[in-house]
Amino acid sequence: xxxxxxxxxxxxxxxxxxxxRAMGVFSAKNINTNSPVFNWIKCVSIGIISAxxxxxxxxxxxxxxxxxxxxxxxxxxxxLLAYFLFKKNVIFGIFAGVTTFLxxxxxx
Amino acid sequence: xxxxxxxxxxxxxxxxxxxLGLGSSMFAFGAYLKSSGFDLFQSFASSFFTFxxxxxxxxxxxxxxxxxxLNIFLAVLLTNARLFPxxxxxxxxIRHSSHSKWKYYFLAHFIAVTSWFNMFAVHxxxxxxxxxxxxxxxxxxxxxxxxxxxMLGFSISHLVSHxxxxxxxxxxxxxxxxxxxxxxxxxxxxxxxILGAVFSFILYQYTPEWSVLIAGIASGTLSFFIFKKENxxx
Numbered sequence: 001x002x003x004x005x006x007x008x009x010x011x012x013x014x015x016x017x018x019x020x021r022a023m024g025v026f027s028a029k030n031i032n033t034n035s036p037v038f039n040w041i042k043c044v045s046i047g048i049i050s051a052x053x054x055x056x057x058x059x060x061x062x063x064x065x066x067x068x069x070x071x072x073x074x075x076x077x078x079x080l081l082a083y084f085l086f087k088k089n090v091i092f093g094i095f096a097g098v099t100t101f102l103x104x105x106x107x108x
Numbered sequence: 109x110x111x112x113x114x115x116x117x118x119x120x121x122x123x124x125x126x127x128l129g130l131g132s133s134m135f136a137f138g139a140y141l142k143s144s145g146f147d148l149f150q151s152f153a154s155s156f157f158t159f160x161x162x163x164x165x166x167x168x169x170x171x172x173x174x175x176x177x178l179n180i181f182l183a184v185l186l187t188n189a190r191l192f193p194x195x196x197x198x199x200x201x202i203r204h205s206s207h208s209k210w211k212y213y214f215l216a217h218f219i220a221v222t223s224w225f226n227m228f229a230v231h232x233x234x235x236x237x238x239x240x241x242x243x244x245x246x247x248x249x250x251x252x253x254x255x256x257x258x259m260l261g262f263s264i265s266h267l268v269s270h271x272x273x274x275x276x277x278x279x280x281x282x283x284x285x286x287x288x289x290x291x292x293x294x295x296x297x298x299x300x301x302i303l304g305a306v307f308s309f310i311l312y313q314y315t316p317e318w319s320v321l322i323a324g325i326a327s328g329t330l331s332f333f334i335f336k337k338e339n340x341x342x
C-alpha cells in the first residue's frame with residue numbers, strides 16, 4: 001500500500017462524504033420546518049441512525065467483532081435501564097453499559 | 109454578525125459527554141489506522157477532511173481488502189448517505205437571512221450524528237439568529253476533538269490495553285443510542301427508531317451493504333404515514 005494510494009483513498013472518501021452534505025444543503029433550500037417533507041426527512045434520518053446503531057451492535061466490524069454478541073446486547077439493555085433509572089443521566093448510562101460489556105467479555 | 113457568545117455556548121455544549129462519546133471512538137480509530145499501515149499525517153487527514161467515522165472506517169477497510177478506488181468511493185458514499193437527510197433536516201433549523209448561502213456549505217462539514225442530535229436537543233431554546241454560530245461552536249469543537257483524538261489514538265494507543273480499546277469503541281454506539289432515545293418526543297420518531305432497528309437486522313441477512321439505508325428510508329416513511337394525522341395536527 002503506497003502513500004499515494006492512501007491519500008487517494010482519503011481524497012475519495014472526503015469527496016463521497018462531502019457530496020452527501022453538500023447535496024443536503026442544496027436540497028434544503030426550499031424546505032421549511034413546518035412542511036410535511038421536513039417531518040418525513042426527520043423520520044428517515046432518525047430511522048437511518050437507529051439502523052446504524054443496530055448494525056454496529058449486532059453486526060459490528062473492526063475490533064468490536066472480536067466480542068460476544070450476547071455481551072453487546074446485554075450491555076445495550078443495561079445502558080438503557082441505567083439511563084432511565086438514574087433520571088436520564090447520560091454518564092451513568094454509558095458507564096453501566098461499558099462496564100457490563102467489559103465484564104461480560106473479559107472477566108466472565 | 110458573528111456572535112462569539114453563541115459560539116462559546118456551542119463549544120461549551122460539545123465539551124464533556126458529546127466530546128467523550130465521539131472522541132473515544134476516534135481514539136480507537138487512530139489506533140486502527142496505525143495497525144493498518146497509515147502514518148500520523150494520513151490519520152490526521154482522514155478525520156480532518158472526512159469527519160464521519162463509519163465512512164472513514166469503510167474507506168480503510170475497503171482499501172485494505174484490495175478494493176478499487178471506485179469501490180472505495182461507492183462504499184463510503186453508501187455508508188455516509190445518512191448525512192444527506194440529516195443535513196436536509198438540520199439546515200432549515202439553523203437557517204437565518206443574515207447568513208449567505210455559501211456559509212451553509214462550510215457549516216455542513218460539521219454535521220455528524222453527535223452534532224446533529226445535540227443541536228436538535230437544544231435548538232428550540234436558542235434564538236434563530238444565534239443558531240448558526242452556536243452550531244459552528246458545537247460541531248466545530250466536535251470536529252477539532254475528533255481530529256485530536258484520532259492523532260492521540262495513533263500516537264499513544266500502545267499505552268492502553270486491547271480490552272480498554274474495545275471498551276472505548278463500544279462507547280460510541282451506546283452514546284448514539286442514548287442520544288436517540290433522549291430525542292424521542294413524538295410517536296412517529298419512536299416508531300421510526302424501533303422499525304429502523306428491526307428492519308436493519310432483517311435486511312442485513314439479505315443485503316448487508318444496503319441494509320442501513322433501506323431500513324432507514326422504509327422505517328421513516330412507514331412511521332411518517334402511520335402518524336400522518338399527527339403531522340397534520342402539529
